[in-house]
Amino acid sequence: MTDETDKPDISGTTPRRRSKPDILEIGGRPLKPSTLMMGHGFDPMLSEGSLKPPIFLTSTFVFESAAAGKRHFEGVTGKRPGGAEGLVYSRFNGPNQEIAEDRLGVWENAEEALTFSSGMSAIATVLLTFVKPGDVIVHSAPLYAATETLIGRILGKFGVSWVDFPAGATPDEIDAVVDKAKAMGRVAMIYLESPANPTNVLVDVEAVSTVRDTHFGTGEDRPPIVIDNTFLGPLWHHPLKHGADIVVYSLTKYAGGHSDLVAGGALGTKAHMTMVRAMRNTIGTILDPHSAWMLVRSLETLELRMERAGQNAEKICTWLRDQPKVEKVVYLGFPETERQADIYRRHCHGAGSTFSLYLKGGEKEAFAFLDALRIAKLAVSLGGTETLASHPAAMTHLSVPDERKKALAISDNMVRISIGVEDADDLIADFEQALAAI
Structure with missing residues (x-):
């Protein structure tokens, strides 16, 4: 959860969507993100008094004057920093997308946030913004398979190389890999995923930041640290506080949370997001209005859903690790090493609800377990209201x-x-009968 002292910075939000400033504090007490999700970034009086934002299904927007149109395009094209002052065209911006972006930024206390058509389109757009032929990407391992494919195979076609370090690496191990990367070419980015997918191993973001600054200084030309925060964010991990520059998400997961939309996000400083927005404007990876509207709906219950799922996971993992057919449970609440425990204490506000279960046996036993599940659904993805299991x-x-x-x-x-938001005891009963089928 967001710390008591956190006060969201909404200096980058768009004033045209509200006729009066948002209420951000009462009696000097900053409002929590869970409260701001109910109205931040939207004034009902600007939309016929509608309590909830309407879906703005339009491809283009009417300018109030030719001069206004010019100003908006100066922002869109980058001739003037800060983005468009008004709505231009749905490949660039839109009311639903900007409301979602304002509210996303609150959770991470980010200067600016952008939404994308999927998590991978967010990742691809960020990579294309900062990486050019001949560059080197340093990344933690493992990564989501599509991310590894994008870096290793797709960008590799254009002369981009990479070098990686294990997710749980020590500062010395990270330093050695960065040193190796510098000998290979210009280090364009340090890309992290924490916890790693699917092994659930945490990355020491603070150590990565220290190593990066030791090698490249603290100037604006240093390679940005980008981190995929899908597994723990935005409730249980806030990487921008620990030295990351850009946070990326598959918003399909916990933020969307109902397994009914596909979306991605990127959050960070104004300077970085201005660059990413210019790339998004060019290649057209913005989120569509309807999905943005659904995302805003989901953000209202994000804290409730994640807290319930997290409580369920703790209870279920405690039960699973004592079962005779279970080899081990890799869950952040049970750190396997003191190194992981230290990272968890410094970085995390909760253990999450996604974990890795290692069964005694191999594929045959794993498939038998998965096929026997009755409540949990055999499907990829995570972070939804329902419990999902995959191989x-x-x-x-x-x-x-x-x-x-x-x-x-x-x-x-x-x-x-x-783990989803079902009854924890019902899920334990389901896992018990599935283990019996092995």
């Missing part, structure tokens, strides 16, 4: 070479589980 080695990470999967502990006996 990373055979599904989301199937394209990862076998040797790399072995090195990253993505084994045939691994099952990834995302």
Whole structure:
């Protein structure tokens, strides 16, 4: 949860959507994000008194004057910093998208936020913003398989190379990898995913930030640290506080939270987001109005959903780790090493609700367990209201070479589980009968 002392900075929000300033504090006490989700960034009086924002299904917007149109395009094209002062065209901006972006920024206390058509479009747009042919990307490992494919295969076609370090690496190990990368070319970015997908290992963002600044200084030309915060954000982890520059999300997951939309996000400083917005404007990866409207709906209950799922996961993982057919449960609430425990204490506000379950046996036993589930759904993705279970080695990470999967502990006996908001005891009963089927 957001700290008591946090006060959201909304200096980048768009005043045209409100006839009066938002209420951000009462009696000197800053309002919490869960309260701001109910109205921040939208004035009903500007939309016929509608309590909730309407869906603005339009491709283009009418300018109040030719001079206003010029000003808006100066912002869109980057001739004037800060983005458009008004609505221009739905490939660039729109009311639903900007309301969602304002509210997303509150959770991370970010200067600015942008929405995208998917998590991967957010990641791809950020990478294309900062990386050019001949550059080197340093990243933690493992990453979501599509992200690894984008970096290794797609960008590799254009002369971009990469080098990685294990998610739980020590400062010395991170330093050695960055040193190696510098010898390969210009380091354009340090890309992280914490906890790692699907192994649930945390990255020490503070250590990465310290190593980066030691090698490249603290100027604006240093490579940005970008982190995928999908597994824990925005409730249980706030990477911008620990040295990250840009946070990316699959908003399909916890932020959307109902398994009924696909969306992505990127949050960070105004300077970085101005650059990312220019790329988004060019390649057209903005979120559509209807999905943005659904996302705003979901953000109202984000804290409630995540807290319930987190409580369920703690109870279920405590039960699972004592079962005789379970080899181990990799859950942030049970750190396997003192190093992971230290990172967890410094970085996290909760253990999340997605974890890795290693069964005794191999693919046969894992498949038998998955096929026997009755409440939990056999499906990829995570962070929804329903409990989901999948087999990373055979599904989301199937394209990862076998040797790399072995090195990253993505084994045939691994099952990834995302706990939802059902009754915890009912889920335990489901897992118990599924284990009995092995």
